[in-house]
Amino acid sequence: MIRHAIRLALAGMVCTFPAVAADLAFVTSQNAEVVSLVDLQNGQVMAETPVPGAPAPVTFDPEHGRAYVISAGTGLLTVLDDKAAVVRTLPLPEGAFGIALASDGGLFVTEWYQSRLLRLDKDLNVLWTASTGKAPAGVATDGKLVATADRDDDQVSILDAGTGKRLATVPVGKHPYAVLFHDGKLWTADVQSDTISVVDPVAGQKIGQVPTGSHPYGVAFAGGRGFVTDQYAGTVTVFDPQTLTVLDTLETGDYPEGIAPLPDGSGVVVAHWDSNTLVWIDAATVKITREIELPDGPRAFGAFTGRQP
Numbered sequence: 571m572i573r574h575a576i577r578l579a580l581a582g583m584v585c586t587f588p589a590v591a592a593d594l595a596f597v598t599s600q601n602a603e604v605v606s607l608v609d610l611q612n613g614q615v616m617a618e619t620p621v622p623g624a625p626a627p628v629t630f631d632p633e634h635g636r637a638y639v640i641s642a643g644t645g646l647l648t649v650l651d652d653k654a655a656v657v658r659t660l661p662l663p664e665g666a667f668g669i670a671l672a673s674d675g676g677l678f679v680t681e682w683y684q685s686r687l688l689r690l691d692k693d694l695n696v697l698w699t700a701s702t703g704k705a706p707a708g709v710a711t712d713g714k715l716v717a718t719a720d721r722d723d724d725q726v727s728i729l730d731a732g733t734g735k736r737l738a739t740v741p742v743g744k745h746p747y748a749v750l751f752h753d754g755k756l757w758t759a760d761v762q763s764d765t766i767s768v769v770d771p772v773a774g775q776k777i778g779q780v781p782t783g784s785h786p787y788g789v790a791f792a793g794g795r796g797f798v799t800d801q802y803a804g805t806v807t808v809f810d811p812q813t814l815t816v817l818d819t820l821e822t823g824d825y826p827e828g829i830a831p832l833p834d835g836s837g838v839v840v841a842h843w844d845s846n847t848l849v850w851i852d853a854a855t856v857k858i859t860r861e862i863e864l865p866d867g868p869r870a871f872g873a874f875t876g877r878q879p
Contacts, residue, residue: 593833595875596637596650597841597848598625601867605639607654608848610832610839610875613860617654622646626869627669632833632876634675640666647679647694652878660694668709668718669872672731680706680718687718687727689734700734702727708758708871712751715771719746719758726758728771738774742767748788748871752796753811759786759798766798768814780814782807788829788871790838793853797838799826806840808856818856822849828870833877841868 593610598621605625607617623641625648630637635652645666649658665683672678675692685704689697703720706727710717716731720739726749728738743760746767750757755777756769766789768778783800790797791811798807800819806826808818824844831838837853846868850860 592878593875594630594632594652594878595830595839595848595870596628596630596639596654597828597864597868597870597874598628598639599846599865599868600624600626600642600843602865604865605637605648605650605654606864606868607650608862610850613850613862615862615864618865619650619654619656621648621656627667627871628828628874629669629671629677629872630874630876631671631675632878635878637874638669638671638677640669640679642667649694658694662688668707670709670711670716671873672711673713678709678711678716678731680709682706685720687716687729687734698734700729700736702729702736703739707747708749710749710751710756712771715751717749717751717756717771719749721745721747721761724760726756726769728756728769728774738771740769740774740776742769742776743779747786750789750791752791757789757796759789761785761787761801764800766796766809778814780807780809781816783819787827790829790831792831792835792838795853795856797829797840797851797853799829799840801825801827801843806838806851820851820856820858822851822858823847823861828868828872828874830870830873830875833875839875841870843867843869 595608623644627640647660668680703723705722706718708719743763745762746758748759766780783803785801823842828841
């Protein structure tokens with residue numbers, strides 16, 4: 571299947587199936603330069619769409635049937651419909667990286683080299699830009715606030731989501747990469763500290779941390795539990811978001827990276843860069859329930875799952 575997907579990418583073809591399920595994932599494969607549309611309910615790959623330039627960051631807007639992918643090598647933004655057909659491309663500055671959906675259907679995009687945050691409206695016009703710390707990677711919003719993981723400053727920047735005004739900078743662990751709002755808190759995956767940092771975004775203070783496996787990359791929540799991909803360990807760390815205690819460590823595959831909740835909240839899916847797999851984990855049992863192969867180098871950095879209306 572992997573070789574077949576690469577051949578499709580090289581041929582510039584799109585392979586589609588007749589129907590699209592309601593619970594979807596858009597998984598970026600950086601090495602193969604392919605985006606895979608996955609039916610999460612039955613584990614079927616519905617389409618494989620070539621996207622040049624090493625696609626990695628992604629966010630999915632199920633309400634409007636759009637997925638947004640950034641090519642890490644070029645900064646190109648590619649917009650896909652709910653059947654994974656390309657409907658638009660837009661050149662962004664080289665170094666465009668983290669991407670998150672805004673409440674109005676627009677986007678927040680971090681610019682790694684220029685240390686700033688870009689706000690696009692639903693038509694992808696620039697509304698404003700704002701300064702962040704050095705090398706912002708992940709970005710997340712709760713509607714009122716937006717936060718960036720400023721990797722080289724070992725901090726998060728917290729900004730007003732409407733205006734871009736920077737409200738606070740909060741020291742976290744070393745080299746934060748992914749950032750996520752959940753349950754009124756802000757969570758960062760600190761790659762070189764092997765921790766998840768917990769931040770009160772209103773007070774602008776770090777209030778806790780969770781130990782992880784080696785080089786945590788992404789974090790997600792499902793079934794009342796937190797899940798962290800540990801790149802170098804080949805594991806997912808499972809923790810209690812209330813007590814911040816580690817509950818389990820699950821071996822999942824080589825170099826787990828992107829992680830996102832299943833739309834029904836029953837578990838998470840994890841993309842493995844070296845194993846070339848997407849793995850389903852049940853939140854209640856902390857067991858792997860399904861695994862499928864994907865084109866070479868799946869990363870899926872961002873909110874890549876969703877349920878269509």
